[in-house]
Amino acid sequence: MTTVNTRESAGDQTVGAKKTGGFTATAANYIDERTSISGAVKELGRKIFPDHWSFLLGEVALYSFVIILLSGSFLTFFFQASMAEVVYDGSYAPLKGIPMSVAMSSTMDISFDIRGGLLMRQVHHWAALLFVAAIGLHMLRIYFTGAFRKPRELNWVIGFILFILAMAEGFTGYSLPDDLLSGNGLRIIDGLVKGIPVIGTWTSFLLFGGEFPGTDIVGRLYSLHILLLPAIIVALIAMHLLFVVVHKHTQYPAAGHTNQNVVGYPVLPVYAAKAGGFFFIVFGVVMLIASLFTINPIWNYGPYDPSPVSAGTQPDWYIGFADGAMRLIPPGWEVVWLNHTYSLNIVVVLAVVGLFIVTVMVYPFIEAWITGDKREHHVLDRPRNAPTRTAIGAAGVTFYASLWAAASSDIMATHFHLTMEGVIHTLQATTLLGPILAFFIAKRVCLALQKKDREIVLHGYESGRIVRLPGGEFVEVHQPVDEYERWKLVSYSDFKPLMLRPNAQGKIGPAEKVRAGLSRWFFEDRITPVTQTELNRAHGDHPSAITDQEHQSAITDK
Amino acid sequence: MTTIKKTRAHRPSKTGRRHPLASVALIAIGLLFTGGAYAAFSTSTAVATTDASSQQTIAEGEKLFAANCATCHGLSAQGSTEGPSLIGVGAASVDFQVGTGRMPMQMQGPQAQKKPVQFTSEQIAALAAYVASLAPGPAIPAAELLDAAAGDAANGAELFRINCAMCHNVAGAGGALTEGKFAPAIENVSAQHIYEAMITGPQNMPVFNDMNITPEDKRDIITYLKYVEDNPSPGGLALGSLGPVAEGLFIWIFGLGAIVALTVWITAKSN
Numbered sequence: 001m002t003t004v005n006t007r008e009s010a011g012d013q014t015v016g017a018k019k020t021g022g023f024t025a026t027a028a029n030y031i032d033e034r035t036s037i038s039g040a041v042k043e044l045g046r047k048i049f050p051d052h053w054s055f056l057l058g059e060v061a062l063y064s065f066v067i068i069l070l071s072g073s074f075l076t077f078f079f080q081a082s083m084a085e086v087v088y089d090g091s092y093a094p095l096k097g098i099p100m101s102v103a104m105s106s107t108m109d110i111s112f113d114i115r116g117g118l119l120m121r122q123v124h125h126w127a128a129l130l131f132v133a134a135i136g137l138h139m140l141r142i143y144f145t146g147a148f149r150k151p152r153e154l155n156w157v158i159g160f161i162l163f164i165l166a167m168a169e170g171f172t173g174y175s176l177p178d179d180l181l182s183g184n185g186l187r188i189i190d191g192l193v194k195g196i197p198v199i200g201t202w203t204s205f206l207l208f209g210g211e212f213p214g215t216d217i218v219g220r221l222y223s224l225h226i227l228l229l230p231a232i233i234v235a236l237i238a239m240h241l242l243f244v245v246v247h248k249h250t251q252y253p254a255a256g257h258t259n260q261n262v263v264g265y266p267v268l269p270v271y272a273a274k275a276g277g278f279f280f281i282v283f284g285v286v287m288l289i290a291s292l293f294t295i296n297p298i299w300n301y302g303p304y305d306p307s308p309v310s311a312g313t314q315p316d317w318y319i320g321f322a323d324g325a326m327r328l329i330p331p332g333w334e335v336v337w338l339n340h341t342y343s344l345n346i347v348v349v350l351a352v353v354g355l356f357i358v359t360v361m362v363y364p365f366i367e368a369w370i371t372g373d374k375r376e377h378h379v380l381d382r383p384r385n386a387p388t389r390t391a392i393g394a395a396g397v398t399f400y401a402s403l404w405a406a407a408s409s410d411i412m413a414t415h416f417h418l419t420m421e422g423v424i425h426t427l428q429a430t431t432l433l434g435p436i437l438a439f440f441i442a443k444r445v446c447l448a449l450q451k452k453d454r455e456i457v458l459h460g461y462e463s464g465r466i467v468r469l470p471g472g473e474f475v476e477v478h479q480p481v482d483e484y485e486r487w488k489l490v491s492y493s494d495f496k497p498l499m500l501r502p503n504a505q506g507k508i509g510p511a512e513k514v515r516a517g518l519s520r521w522f523f524e525d526r527i528t529p530v531t532q533t534e535l536n537r538a539h540g541d542h543p544s545a546i547t548d549q550e551h552q553s554a555i556t557d558k
Numbered sequence: 559m560t561t562i563k564k565t566r567a568h569r570p571s572k573t574g575r576r577h578p579l580a581s582v583a584l585i586a587i588g589l590l591f592t593g594g595a596y597a598a599f600s601t602s603t604a605v606a607t608t609d610a611s612s613q614q615t616i617a618e619g620e621k622l623f624a625a626n627c628a629t630c631h632g633l634s635a636q637g638s639t640e641g642p643s644l645i646g647v648g649a650a651s652v653d654f655q656v657g658t659g660r661m662p663m664q665m666q667g668p669q670a671q672k673k674p675v676q677f678t679s680e681q682i683a684a685l686a687a688y689v690a691s692l693a694p695g696p697a698i699p700a701a702e703l704l705d706a707a708a709g710d711a712a713n714g715a716e717l718f719r720i721n722c723a724m725c726h727n728v729a730g731a732g733g734a735l736t737e738g739k740f741a742p743a744i745e746n747v748s749a750q751h752i753y754e755a756m757i758t759g760p761q762n763m764p765v766f767n768d769m770n771i772t773p774e775d776k777r778d779i780i781t782y783l784k785y786v787e788d789n790p791s792p793g794g795l796a797l798g799s800l801g802p803v804a805e806g807l808f809i810w811i812f813g814l815g816a817i818v819a820l821t822v823w824i825t826a827k828s829n
Contacts, residue, residue, distance in 0.1 A: 053821040060817050094711040094785055112792070122793055129809040130817070137814060180719065180728065181801070278824055285816050294793030295805050300729045300786075302719050310723040310801075311733020311741065317806025408803040410734035419668070419738035 041268075049271045050251040050264035054145075057138035059275060062237065063282040064131035071124040072226065078114055080106040081222035083178065083215040092299050100178070100303030103218045107177040107298055122290035128173060129295075130286060132166045132318040139163060143363075143393050146381035147250045150374065153364035155243040158236055160361045165233050167318050172225040174296075174316055178218055181296070183304025184313045186217065188323070195346030213306065250380050255487040259378045314407055324406030325349045328428050353403075360396065370518045372498050384453070385492040387446035388522045394442035395435035402431040443525070450527035453489045456481055457530045458538040490530045495523045612687075619688025622681055626662055635692055640666075647758065648695020649686035654754035656682045658747070660761075668738035669761045696757045703773050704749040709781030717771060718779050725763075729799035730783055735762055745787060749780045 021029070032038045049055070082102040088095050090105070091112040100108075110117035139159065142148055148156035171189075175182040190212045194200045209216030251257045251264070265271045301310065315323050326349050333345040359366075367389065368374075383390040405412070406427045413420040460478035468474050481489065498519040502508050624633060630641030637643030641663075644651070655661040656677055660670040677685070686698065702708075719728055725741035727733050732743035739762050744752065756776055759765035771779070790796070797804040 051825045051827075053818065053825045056821040056825065057818075060821070094715040094782055096712045098712055098716060118793055126809065126813070129805065130813050133809055133814050134817070137818075274824060278820075281820055281824075282817060285813065285820070289809075289813055292794045293808065294791040294796050296802075297729070297791055297793055297796070297799070299792070300799065302715060302728065305719070308719045308723055310719070310728040311725055312727045312731065312801045312803070314802040316802050317810070320802075320806065411800060411803045413734040413738070414732060414740050417738070420734050420736055422738075 044245070045266065045268035047245065047248075047267045048262040048264045049249050049267060050262060052252060054141045055249065056278065057134055057141055059278060060282055061131055061134040061138055062241075063279045064127045064134055064286070065233070065237070066279070067127040067283055067286055068124060068131060069230070071120045071127065072230075074116075074120045075110065075124060076226055078106060078110050078117065079103070079176070079222075081176065081219045083213075083218050088303075095299060095302060098303060101218065103176060103178040104298070104303045107179070111299065119290060122293075122295050123286055124173075125295045126290045126293075127286045128170050129316060129318075130282075132163070132170060135159075135163050135166055136318075140393075140397070144383045144390060145250070145252075146377065146386055146389065148364040149377040150368065151247055151376055152243070152250075153368065155240060155247065156364050157361055158240050158243070162233060162236050162240065164357070165229055165236070169225060169229045169233065170316055171319055172221040172229065174319075175221050176218060176225060177296075177298050178304050179298040180301035180304055180308060180310060181298070181313060183213060183306070184309055185315055185319075186213065187306070188315075188326075192326075192346055192350070195343040196350070197340075197342055197347065213304065248378065250378055252380050253382065253488050253491055255484040257379055259376065262378070312411060314411075317404075320407035321400055321403040322349070322353055324403040324409070324427070325353055327406045327409055327424065328403065328431055330428075356396075356399070370515060370522055371495060372515075372519070373493075373495070379491075381492065382488075384446040384449040387443045387450070387525065390446050391439045391443035395439040398434040398438040399431060402427050402434055406431070447525060447527055454527060454530055457486055457489045458534065490535075492529055494528050495526065497523045615684045615687045616691045619684035619686070619691075622677070622685050623688055626676075627685070630663070635689060644689050644692070646693040646695045647689060649690040649698050650696040650754040651758040651760070652686040652689045653682060653698050654751050654758060654760055656685055658751055669740070672742060696754075699750060699753045699757070699773075703777050704753055704780060705777065706749055706781045706784040709774075709778040711778070711782045711785045713775065714778030714780070714782030715785075717775055718782050721766065721771065722779070727799065727801075729786055729796070731799040744783055747783075749784065752780050752783060753777075 080102045084102050085099050086102055086105050088098050088100050088105050088108060090096075090108050092108060095108065107121075110121055112118070142156065142159070171185070175186050190204050190208065193204045193207065196203065204212065207217070207220075208214040209220075248262050249264070251262060254263075257263050265274075314320065326345070329345040329349060333343075333348065335342045335344060381389075383393075406424070409423045409427065410420060412418060413423050460480040463477050463479045465477040466474055467477055498516050500508055500512060500516045503512070623631075623635065627635075627644075630638060631644050632638045632641075635644040637645075652661075655670070657675060657679075659673040659675045662676060663670045664673060675682075689695075690697065718726075718730075722730075725733050725735065726744055727741075730744035733741050735741060741763070747755075753776055755763060756766040756771065756779075757768075766776070791799075797808055
């Protein structure tokens with residue numbers, strides 16, 4: 001410490017001061033004098049990150065993306081995005097002599113004839129599945145803890161766009177090898193596009209450069225997959241992380257955690273070491289999975305041919321909800337009007353899925369409007385302390401999960417010995433009724449947990465010790481909750497339904513009425529946090545205040 | 559309706575181009591043709607089953623049939639409300655159904671399930687001989703049609719993808735059908751049973767006759783299925799070859815599960 005002080009006091013007047021630091025200091029100084037990077041290091045290096053496992057989920061997504069970039073770059077060295085026809089002559093016997101596209105043939109070569117190719121393909125694909133899954137879990141954490149509230153609404157939107165882009169990346173990648181599975185997937189997309197009224201057929205011809213499948217689509221998807229989409233994703237990730245730095249990280253409610261501070265470790269050195277190490281751990285897990293488990297065995301699927309479709313043809317998990325939505329539509333949803341067929345079975349799916357996606361994306365603004373809450377929030381909500389939000393989330397998860405499950409209806413039917421129709425009808429019911437049921441159950445569970453918290457704060461934990469007071473009364477001694485725990489239990493914001501107030505013209509508009517109605521729906525049922533007065537009163541007349549000594553006397557008095 | 563029929567019957571030469579007996583004649587010709595083809599086929603493969611068709615074996619088969627099968631299929635295999643007629647199903651059908659344990663059926667259901675085989679191979683041969691003696695039908699295939707080593711896996715794989723994969727999945731992992739029926743996984747099924755399934759169309763499977771898929775093509779399909787069975791997936795464990803559902807389930811439960819466990823470990827407070 002002393003050396004640092006002397007250096008600071010000495011300033012940079014002498015050249016001889018360099019000697020004290022050795023090579024690292026010299027190098028650092030060299031860079032700093034040319035880039036002024038010390039300002040950034042000082043700012044970022046002292047950035048505080050709170051420590052909680054759920055705060056690492058976004059990092060998992062980021063690291064998976066890095067793994068995808070690395071393995072994907074390897075694959076681009078060997079993959080040829082062409083649909084020209086060749087006869088396969090590689091090492092895999094059951095496809096020898098079969099005509100296929102160059103795209104498929106080069107993917108086969110990557111899998112069988114290029115050293116490390118199959119491992120890289122599997123790393124790329126498994127990491128992609130993990131990428132979207134980690135984003136999904138990260139998003140659930142953000143939602144259920146209310147981390148999307150002011151000032152982070154825009155970052156929620158950016159993150160959600162990243163989620164959509166990740167799905168687009170996944171789907172374009174899934175379609176590149178031009179095997180049977182990817183061709184079947186594209187055929188479904190083609191059908192979806194063609195089902196859009198008026199513009200459908202034209203759009204499909206535009207996408208595929210003519211009649212499906214054509215010879216253009218793989219090249220086009222390749223440009224999107226390796227150029228446009230990754231570029232947008234990288235830019236948005238940069239913005240997403242920049243916002244995290246600007247907003248500072250949120251933290252869970254605990255003693256000492258306030259809206260004005262962040263409690264945790266500084267980036268340098270602890271957090272950087274942890275996070276850097278964590279990257280290698282994620283990489284290791286992906287590598288382990290990729291080296292032990294097959295993913296997308298294109299050699300089984302064979303080249304794309306519009307006639308065969310394999311049993312168990314599904315999209316990757318993240319597109320499953322859309323596939324499932326189509327499976328759940330009852331048969332016969334088509335109308336003929338003015339000599340044109342309108343495929344409601346497709347239009348309804350597009351509308352419902354589209355509405356769901358947009359609702360999730362703008363949810364922070366909807367909630368802010370309903371609650372009228374304009375404050376900044378840096379301390380997270382415990383899910384139970386926002387019962388209506390948690391209930392909406394549970395409903396959304398149930399809805400999504402039903403659609404998602406429907407994508408595997410055939411696998412469920414064979415593996416659980418059920419009828420396909422039974423599975424579909426059950427999932428139709430859970431898609432429509434499940435969310436409603438989940439809403440009420442989740443809300444009641446939240447309120448019950450809040451009541452339990454209240455009980456604990458006011459009366460402490462039951463200790464099981466029965467004491468007889470001098471007057472002859474029997475009471476149970478309650479163990480009071482400690483200060484730290486109490487902070488967590490009582491410090492949450494309490495909302496009341498908004499009052500309907502006339503605007504400047506003295507009128508109450510319909511929008512205000514809707515808002516007031518929604519606000520009532522949001523906050524009608526609520527458990528208010530324990531106030532200091534309540535706490536004092538509870539402790540004043542309750543045996544939880546009995547200390548051990550008083551206790552002893554109470555017993556001896558008997 | 560009756561009036562129209564009457565007018566037609568009265569003036570056949572004016573209203574229709576065909577003679578009223580033309581369709582009857584056509585059916586008769588067709589029947590003669592197929593009957594002849596069947597007869598020719600059964601005689602050509604009868605060489606392999608000479609032993610099985612001796613009168614003694616047939617008599618033994620009849621006894622076994624009466625004791626084990628007649629309850630549902632009728633005493634002379636004519637069928638009942640509980641089971642179909644077996645006249646003309648051929649030895650191949652019996653060998654497949656009984657040889658894979660599907661018959662005798664454990665219980666009525668969407669389809670007969672595979673289970674441990676209930677009879678010895680001699681008994682199965684006797685039953686097959688008895689049913690084959692009732693009327694001509696597909697015979698048990700000759701050994702040279704079942705030699706997986708002689709076939710072309712690439713041709714078999716392509717035929718399998720086109721004809722079989724929509725129900726059985728590209729890797730033969732099986733798949734769902736309607737009303738609780740399903741196409742079973744074709745793993746550890748003998749070449750003979752695969753061949754017999756193709757020519758007899760058991761349960762909900764269609765018949766792939768020799769005009770549709772030639773015996774050599776059938777052998778190629780067997781070659782492919784045996785290739786898949788004998789060569790483990792080059793990518794590691796195949797997760798049941800079920801496709802993206804198995805992969806998605808795996809990454810959520812084991813992949814993300816492991817990652818979450820590691821995040822908990824990394825952020826755990828030291829004691």
